[in-house]
Amino acid sequence: MRLLGFVAALAVSLAVLLGAPGQARAEQGTMQGWALQDATSQIVVGRAVIRFEPWAAEEAHELADELPGWWAEIERELGRDLDDGMTIHLVSHAGQVARATGMPNWVSGVAHPPRGEIAIALHNPDGSPSDLGTLLRHELVHVALYRATGGAELPRWFHEGVAESVANEVSLMRAEALAGAVFGPGVPPLSRMEAAFHGDHAQAAVAYAAARDFTTWLRYHDVEGAQFRQLLSQLRNGRSFEQSFMDAYEVPLEELDAQWRSGLFGRFVWFPLLGSGSLPFLLVGPVVGFAWVRRKRQLAAAWARMEAEEEAERAARIERAEYMLGSWT
Structure with missing residues (x-):
């Protein structure tokens, strides 16, 4: 019953958020x-x-x-x-x-x-x-x-994406806009993202959502987020935008973009259920997706600490055993 109450409350919250008018940017x-x-x-x-x-x-x-x-x-x-x-x-x-x-x-x-x-x-x-x-x-x-970045010249999708991602990582409205593009007209390529920002309301909403999602994906590409910070350092050191990605991620920006796009369908598979009445899955989908992205590096770090503690404990036991054996000889 407690779980059903939680789902009901979350459903109301989602209805309010998804039904609210578009926020000013x-x-x-x-x-x-x-x-x-x-x-x-x-x-x-x-x-x-x-x-x-x-x-x-x-x-x-x-x-x-x-x-x-x-x-x-x-x-x-x-x-x-x-x-x-x-x-x-x-x-x-x-x-x-x-x-x-x-x-x-x-x-x-x-x-x-x-x-x-x-x-x-x-x-x-x-x-x-x-x-x-x-x-x-x-x-x-x-x-x-x-x-x-030392005032480096950055494309608009990167500036707006980082600002959206770092300022407020969870946005159901942005998720809905991006999912609609994934299962609709498609997500515009990076080369056309600038024009999308200047398009109509729907086009601009997709541009903001895509830029936000891609930069969040870049931020959590590795466990500690070191690659993203290295990217900013390279830009600060005067490297070009494209070369900074190559230096930090060891693959071209185009390949990173392709990897991100290849995972969009699976991550937003919940979207078609909007019209099918499968609300529980709708509730879980975005939350699970965000939780996975947000906590990936924290969970990995926690596992590493646990393994280190277990290893230290094993080493201590061995050392005690060796000491006890030595005391008998």
Whole structure:
């Protein structure tokens, strides 16, 4: 009965998430203006500054409390201590972000990595409350990725994919968008991903979902995530994007892309069951897939520790036995 209750609760959560309207996006891009007006209030967090109007004080202080931990987590994921100086503008509506930065009206958050400047809105274009934590984490990753790679020129799918993956690894809406492409028109190749970001809502949703999934796959390609961090180091050292993949993963980017795509059908086999009424499988599929990706290196490390402990115990027993034998001779 407890299991049935859990499944029922999860079903309700999924229905809400999958049925919710599309979230406004956060981006990294080339800003034209950044004509944001100076706010009357600010909070200083180390070398970071959060600027806001008094009516947003509660939200600003909540973000300030979380900011150091979020930045430290991002640094761990990218494998490098990074300059934490930045300015974060907290504004009321997504339209203010668009007008101030020259970005599209559907953008609720945007970052200018070279300047370490971020703008996020309390309300999405449709007026609904935005997820400030997710928005800010996404933009923080854009700034951190720029600094971790020494400002290397990166394709948009990589920048957006890393930001989506590191900021918030679980997204049922992204999983649904990618699964729909896998069993529908297909996932666009990397060479056409940039155009997909500029397409209609459905095309852009697939581009974000595919970039997110591929970069997550790259992050957990090896047990410790060392290859992904090596990739960033190579980029920081001035290697080209393609060569950095070869140096870090020892195979071309095209082969990594092909390996990732070859596993998509099996991972999203639950999707056709959406219309068949097989809800329990639908509930389990994405969760199991994410858990496998997320915990692969932790589980491997745990097994390694257990084996090391057992080996140490065996060695101790042998040493004690040898000592006892020696004491009798």
